[in-house]
Amino acid sequence: MSGVVGAVPLQQEYDVVVVGSGGGALTGAALAAKAGLATLVLERTDLVGGTSAYSGGACWLPGSDVQQRSGLPDSTEGARTYLNAVLDRPENARVEALLRQAPRLVAELEADPLMELEWIPFSEYYDAPGRVPMGRSIQPRSIRRDELDPAVAAVVRPPVERDRAGRGGRATLSGGQALIGRLAAMVVRDGGTIATGHHVTGLRRAQDGRADTVLAEGPHGQVEVRARRGILVAAGGFEGSPERRSQRGTPGDAAWTMAPRGTNTGEIIDAAAAIGAATDWSGGGWFCPGLLQPDGSGSFTLGFRGGLMVDQTGRRYANECLPYDRFGRTMAEAPERVPSWFVFDSRESGRLPAIAMPEGDPADHLAAGTWVTAPTVDGLAAATGLDPARLTATVERFNRFAASGTDEDFGRGEDEYDTFFAGAGDPNKALVPVDQPPFYAARFVLSDLGTKGGLVTDADGRVLDTVGVAIPGLYATSNSTASVFGSAYPGPGAPLGAAMAYASLAVEDMARC
The missing domain is CATH 3.90.700.10 (Succinate dehydrogenase/fumarate reductase flavoprotein, catalytic domain)
Structure with a gap:
């Protein structure tokens, strides 16, 4: 049964509620819907994709068949060597989870007829052991807009130069638009709902401590939605908030960020912190x-x-x-x-x-x-x-x-x-x-390209509380979290690749619940 996309009325309950619609969010939503879980995506604006849609669509997901087909000297072990060389303080459990999940995620995505991936030459950012000459990043192949569900194609955020000018997207989606268009089409094809125009304002925990309710302001007024399996927060950072940037000592200015205007102001991170989530702002930004x-x-x-x-x-x-x-x-x-x-x-x-x-x-x-x-x-x-x-x-x-x-x-x-x-x-x-x-x-x-401080998570994408215990039912990825890379930026597509990998791990954990 096909799902829906747009400013649609919501049901009271879903299995999985995803906050945000970037690459990490839609990867989680697509995999949840494919697994037969009733899935809802809540997007604040009228368009989906966030900053991911502005990107080149590169994904740093090492050790996959895509790199092997291209004849690259890439491997999980080589990527581990590289990260150990470039990260200040590698979080071994999270790093290992990323490296283990990357080839599995790529295989799962490539098995879907809506997703085609290819290697792109783009140098990694450090001259360090384990670096692959001309890079190991991959990206989705371009796709014509008319090859997608028309309702999905209509809401993919255009490239930044067109979006800022109030112009629509092109006939062919490439880079980040191709990634978002393909993932969103997977969500809707498998029965998921992508609800645009819904600004999440809070989270709630049940008496047993489980995070199970999302509060949002939508086109039909205030709504409360319950998540039976889990809530995945993947709504960007706080780059669009001058006040939060100032409070957290983040260099730059909200006026200069590449996030779509009026987005990524950090309320969802604060909402999670209000129900006990731990935060870490030390990564700064991309x-x-x-x-x-x-x-x-x-x-x-x-x-x-x-x-x-x-x-x-x-x-x-x-x-x-x-x-x-x-x-x-x-x-x-x-x-x-x-x-x-x-x-x-x-x-x-x-x-x-x-x-x-x-x-x-x-x-x-x-x-x-x-x-x-x-x-x-x-x-x-x-x-x-x-x-x-x-x-x-x-x-x-x-x-x-x-x-x-x-x-x-x-x-x-x-x-x-x-x-x-x-x-x-x-x-x-x-x-x-x-x-x-x-x-x-x-x-x-x-x-x-966004801030990289936020919710503290474990190797399964579960949000931890201030004493290091996972909050049942609450997961996070993307720039809503403290980055696994700390202050480093290993190579093209590192933000997207990590966001997608941890989203998939979160959904796997939800499916086991």
Whole structure:
């Protein structure tokens, strides 16, 4: 029996209630519905997918048949070696659960005719033992919108540049939209309900201590829904809440986050804490340099193939080609780095030599002052308020590095990730001189793909209380939890892969109840 999607009336009880509709949430919902459990997804907005829909759809799920088919030197043991090298304090039980579950989850998803997965070349983020050359991440294949249930296709959140402009999605869903569209279609096909426009406001425990009730405000008023098997919280972090960011010392700003506007404000995490759940905010966030937009928002930016970043003193402070989270964390280390200025020249006809989502129109940036231009570096310094002598010296030093092929300050171009997006620099393709006037400077802020502090969970995705005991009936995954990776970001799709793996473990535990 097919399920439903949209602003629909709810039943009073389901087996499984999922809060959120990102990749982790819908993985859990799809597997629960497939197992014959009456499943409800509660989504706050009118569209499903959250930040996952904005993503490239990469999933860090090592050791699966997808990597083996592609001939990669990937394995569970290699991934274990890699995580042990890059994580500060590996939580062995949770890490082992992730590594054990990843290939099993991929096999289960691939067995479904609605899910097709493939390897994508995208370098992992640390030069460490166990790293796979050109990466081990996988992603769903693109799918045409008309291949999906029309009701599902109508509610998949568009790419960020279209969503922010109030435009609909494209005819072909790729990356994160493909992941969300495929998973949502699985949920509905197998009888699940995806209820949009339902803002969860609280949770309740029964007299026996079990978390069994979800309170929400929906299009038909206040509702209470009981979960017979379990509640899965997978509704993002608190990145959209200025107050919660301030309280928890999270760098950046709610205006600069990549979360869909008006979402991910952390109420569900607080609701779980109110019924006894433990929390951990130490992971901070999944950070990135953000191209400041004329409206004050930030744009996820990666793949710098030219130019240089300077702080408010006119000095470089990092390898601009670092993986985005590592660069963002370096940016957050000193107040003079937010905002920064990215200096580039005219060799790409005044376009930003990087991938920014969205980039925006250069003319709009120049009119708003988020970009400035000048015929000389001295003139650029005057337009930005930077010290002319310092900026000129910084650019000249960078150009000498480009000529020699060696970045003596930060080693730009020495790692495979540095050159993954690079163009035609010579002798080091990651080092391109800034010497073709007119010159430009774009203002950059500290953006994020979400926060990564939240509910404390165990290896089965069960939420723990403040003394470390699992709260019966309550599970969590995605950015609603304290990340298994701590402050690290191992590689492309680490947030999605972990969210999906722990969602599947949670559903397995619910099915045993």
